[in-house]
Amino acid sequence: MTTSWSNRMSDRVFGLKPSAIREILKVTQQPEVISFAGGLPAPELFPVERIQQATDEILQSDEATRALQYHPTEGHVGLRTWLVKRMRGRGIPCGLDNVLITSGSQQSLDLIGKVLISRDDVVAVERPTFLGMMQAWDVYGARYDGLRMDDDGVEPDDLERALKGGAKAVYIIPNFHNPTGITTSAARRRTLTEITDRYGVPVVEDDPYGQLRYEGDAVAAMAAFDAERLGIDPRSADGPVDRGNVLFLGSFSKELCPGLRVSWIVGPTPIINALVQAKQAADLHTSTLAQMIVARAVQDGFIDAHIQTLTGVYKQRRDLMLGYMQTHFPSSVSWTRPAGGLFIWVRLPEGTNATSLLDRCLEKKVAFVPGHPFFPDRAGENTFRLNFSNAQPAQIEVGITRIAEVLRRHL
Ligand SMILES: Cc1ncc(COP(=O)(O)O)c(C=O)c1O
Known part of the structure; x- marks a missing residue:
């Protein structure tokens, strides 16, 4: 009789949930999708x-x-x-x-x-x-x-x-x-x-x-x-x-x-x-x-010089993303203006479902991460997270414009 693995696993395994984000990232890894979903650093800046x-x-x-x-x-x-x-x-x-x-x-x-x-x-x-x-x-x-x-x-x-x-x-x-x-x-x-x-x-x-x-x-x-x-x-x-x-x-x-x-x-x-x-x-x-x-x-100071290079590039990407959001997003949408890091957090009007909007965005080949998996109580359905470190400036312009079109049509 072959092992029924699911019956043999420990109690701890029942606490394991598949990561909602990993599932979304699988979709966004298609080359034609502009992804603001992950939290990846810019690979072109790695100090190879x-x-x-x-x-x-x-x-x-x-x-x-x-x-x-x-x-x-x-x-x-x-x-x-x-x-x-x-x-x-x-x-x-x-x-x-x-x-x-x-x-x-x-x-x-x-x-x-x-x-x-x-x-x-x-x-x-x-x-x-x-x-x-x-x-x-x-x-x-x-x-x-x-x-x-x-x-x-x-x-x-x-x-x-x-x-x-x-x-x-x-x-x-x-x-x-x-x-x-x-x-x-x-x-x-x-x-x-x-x-x-x-x-x-x-x-x-x-x-x-x-x-x-x-x-x-x-x-x-x-x-x-x-x-x-x-x-x-x-x-x-x-x-x-x-x-x-x-x-x-x-x-x-x-x-x-x-x-x-x-x-x-x-x-x-x-x-x-x-x-x-x-x-x-x-x-x-x-x-x-x-x-x-x-x-x-x-x-010999390499790490500090490298951090300066990173912050120069990421600041530019953050500013670009915030700028296009300001120009194109509907006024009923609000977002944070982070002084550093990799993420902008977006809040849609109450009652809006960011996961349904993601489906519409994926049709237009652009992705973000819906906010609710980040809430311990799985609330926050009207929120989503945008990453700006891993996209090129041209992708930021095209991607934000596409998200804005979806928001304007569906809000
Ligand atoms: C808040 C926070 N903690 C920890 C980690 C894990 O980082 P690492 O294991 O790469 O050091 C991350 C990665 O994105 C993070 O955002």
């Missing part, structure tokens, strides 16, 4: 030569065999040392033992779910929030309490309500939020960290987009506000930091390239130690070669 040079240098040096060998779970010391300096420069106190290298922030989320979340634990999240986080944490039986947001981020009263109600952790994307593009203001970050500290509840600060800022000044990380509140000076904290409420997630996916799968978590030692054990069980360590390539590639 620099990566090639770093790889050659490693494989031609006496480090070559080390690059191809098993490696400690915590990650490459050279890369972690560089990250310690960079994180401290951003006001986040840490020593080497506070930094864990992971294989993409998606893995960071999975490991955090494994270590922090028991079945039916409630996590307070922005509403809407990052779909990939829900995919990771659904498996561990998480439930979500969606928090109200305004232009400054999560509303403090609503966070307080969720924490009073017993939420076990908070998940926030403070810079150029995916999907809305909203940035949590400095004052709001201070207030939110004050509230979470009062309740002793951990905050997962997911920041893959923070370096992609197109205007205005950088806002300090929530981890920095938390340290300030606890009286920990990032510049004088030499040894490992063993207290604090925030786990900070950084990633090279958008700053360098996603294919190498190198990212990091910074946090107090008790939780980092548990995450190291979870990672050991998951994959032993992130690719040694990939870590060494990144450690070399970022040196």
Whole structure:
């Protein structure tokens, strides 16, 4: 008798849902479709030569065999040392033992779910929030309490309500939020960290987009506000930091390239130690070669120069998209004006269904992602997300004009 696989799977598998976005992306991958659906960086800006040079240098040096060998779970010391300096420069106190290298922030989320979340634990999240986080944490039986947001981020009263109600952790994307593009203001970050500290509840600060800022000044990380509140000076904290409420997630996916799968978590030692054990069980360590390539590639100011190139191009694409939307979209439609990141969030009149509009748009060979999968309660039927980093200027003009035609006809 052959195995009936569906009857043999674990309880956890019943928490797995196919990603609504992945299904849409399959359709949008047809070459003639102009897609604003994914969240991909611009491939023409990948630093291919620099990566090639770093790889050659490693494989031609006496480090070559080390690059191809098993490696400690915590990650490459050279890369972690560089990250310690960079994180401290951003006001986040840490020593080497506070930094864990992971294989993409998606893995960071999975490991955090494994270590922090028991079945039916409630996590307070922005509403809407990052779909990939829900995919990771659904498996561990998480439930979500969606928090109200305004232009400054999560509303403090609503966070307080969720924490009073017993939420076990908070998940926030403070810079150029995916999907809305909203940035949590400095004052709001201070207030939110004050509230979470009062309740002793951990905050997962997911920041893959923070370096992609197109205007205005950088806002300090929530981890920095938390340290300030606890009286920990990032510049004088030499040894490992063993207290604090925030786990900070950084990633090279958008700053360098996603294919190498190198990212990091910074946090107090008790939780980092548990995450190291979870990672050991998951994959032993992130690719040694990939870590060494990144450690070399970022040196001598390269990463900052590269980020400047990225922000120059992405700013232009954002401005083009916003400009064509302003000219062509009906006045009943509103949208965010993100100061960085990759996404614009669009709100249609109440009662409009963005998924039906997507079908009409696909007939015209243009795609976006409907907003409802980003809502823990699957609300937000009248919303959708547009990505501007992965399209050429000419595609932005044609694509937005086509969406506008559909909106004008059907609203
Ligand atoms: C908010 C957020 N977190 C995490 C990730 C995962 O990034 P990666 O695994 O490539 O580091 C993404 C990717 O789009 C994201 O938008």
